[in-house]
Amino acid sequence: MTTPDAPESMFRSEVGLGVWEHRGKVAAVGVGHAPTSRRWDGRAETCVGQISIDALRQAMDDAGVAPGDVDGLVIDTHTTTGAFWPRGNPLPMEVIDSFNRTDEPLDGITQLSAEWILKNMPELKNVTFTMNGIGCMSRAICVAAQAVGDGLTGTCLVLKSWHNLEGRYYQGGAAAANTIGGTAAIRGLWGTPACYGTALQFAEYCCKYGKTHDMMAPFMENSRRNGLMFPEGYWAQHRPEELTEEDYLAARWIAKPASLFDNDIPIMVSAAYLYTTAERARDMKQKPVYILNHASSRTRARSLTPTLDEVEADTARTAHKIYEGAGITAADLSFENMYDGFSLFHQFHLEGLGYRGVGFGEALDFYQTDISIEGPSPVQPSGGNVGCGRSRFWMHTDCIQQIQGRAGDRQITGVKPEVAVSGGPMPMGGDYTVWGASPD
Amino acid sequence: MAKQGVEPDELTREFWRAANEDRLVIQNCKACDRLQHPPLARCSECASADHLEWKPMCGRGTIYNYGVVHDGPIRSLHPDQPFNVAVIKLEEDAGIQMFSHLPGTPSDEVPVGAQVEVIFEASENGQKVPEWRVVT
Secondary structure, three states: OOOOEOOHHHOOOOOOOOOOOOOOOEEEEEEEEOOOEOOOOOOHHHOHHHHHHHHHHHHHHHHOOOHHHOOEEEEOOEOEOOOOOOOOOOOOHHHHOOOOOOOOOOEOOOEOOHHHHHHHOOOOOOOOEEEEOOOOHHHHHHHHHHHHHHOOOOEEEEEEEEEOOOOOOOOOHHHHOOEEEHHHHHHHOOOOOOOHHHHHHHHHHHHHHOOOHHHHHHHHHHHHHHHHOOOOOHHHHHOOOOOOHHHHHHOOEEEEOEEHHHOOOEOEEEEEEEEEEHHHHOOOOOOOEEEEEEEEEOOOOOOOOOOHHHHHHHHHHHHHHHHHHHOOOHHHOOEEEEOOOOHHHHHHHHHHHOHHHOOOOOHHHHOOOOOOOOOOOOEOOOOHHHHHOEOOOHHHHHHHHHHHOOOHHHOOOOOOOOEEEEEEEOOOOEEEEEEEOOOO | OOOOEEEOOOOOHHHHHHHHOOOOEEEEEOOOOEEEOOOOOOOOOOOOOOOEEEEEOOOEEEEEEEEEEOOOOOHHHHHHOOEEEEEEEEOOOOOOEEEEOOOOOOOOOOOOOOEEEEEEEEOOOOOEEEEEEEOO
């Protein structure tokens, strides 16, 4: 059994496609999260395969769906946060052999396949549809939504998991080598960390619009506050510390103007959702959250790194696709949960959407207003990666839970949660979902 | 700065060969009359692999933007942190960017908009690398 990658034809990446043909006919009904940890401790019970199984079982339980009723599985096979199994290190055979393995020994350790999941979850005996949504949960849920809408699967689990090993983020390996390949050298020779491109765009943004890095502080404080009310998140589980303006402004630079807190913390975690048809969802345990649209951006920068002009043009184009396919306007959004890892690009997403009428160059001023969950304009009620650690899926879980009315202490109170948007990762190149309390 | 040695590969061999001869060349699609960088196996506009060539550049540009790396991944560059990484836009086509450590320009004192000219620096294995310095 080989699982195919989702074809590009499943994604709605063009402007002018009209209202999504399956608008309101697909629903998310179950959520499962494994506990977070900073790094893998080497035990079978905490490897990426096992936490994936835990999340999948939770999602089914949450939805009240028997495993035998599931017929689809969409996953992202990539699980690295930037840590790779060190070349030459002995394989963890004791852990590998405690599961039913595939031909790839590190399956379930530093990568994940649908085949590995099905070999180790015999209860998923009726899964006939599997597909890879490579990149992150944002993409995988678009695949699941389209697959359910197209009738390729009726009840589908969708999974994203992350492993993290000892050592520093993207350090070691090629970064410690004496040489670099010619193609990689064009970008990689200069020693820039992952946040560099976003730092550049933010620098250009500040220059163009007369803004400053310290204007990000209210957004950062708000995100951590929301994250600490997300019991599934890393900071809530392991380091329940507020992030103050003083903390943020005192943080060391990684690539100025991006500081330590503008980067998210790599963690191990897994999340799963259960998608099904709107019709079946009516009889399930949780209130259905309807998928009103999914949209994607596949735009590439002209050269080495996107310019601000390129970013702004693409976020506007993406917003057009998001609204067009859902048949809504910016005024219909109850809240937004766009991606934030790196924090310095959340405003690009927000401005592209025109959330609460915010235009280009206005988001940092908007951050100085009431963006809390109690106010009229909630920004990132999930807390995002800033508030919960690096997963790229808190925003989706939060949209589901907010609309179901079970976000706990995080539940927004200033507006009624009826329509929301989430997605990412990058402002240029990402996948987005519009969620609704009603299918209409 | 101690840049990692560069091992040219099939796609970039001509770019690095030219650098060893103190020449800057950029990939160009003759059919589209359009430069592209980084190099690709096909033209990003017409998708043709048959019309790609290496076009000589004049070696002048301007500083478009920059960041200052305080904590980067490349071990050999750690002793030089914090260091500039600037984005250079080429005179022939402002849509084409190159990165530069801007040798001679102090960290975080980058004159955005200033004119720069290409120079060629040896990396750790002797392969020359295009670099840029501010024209005074």
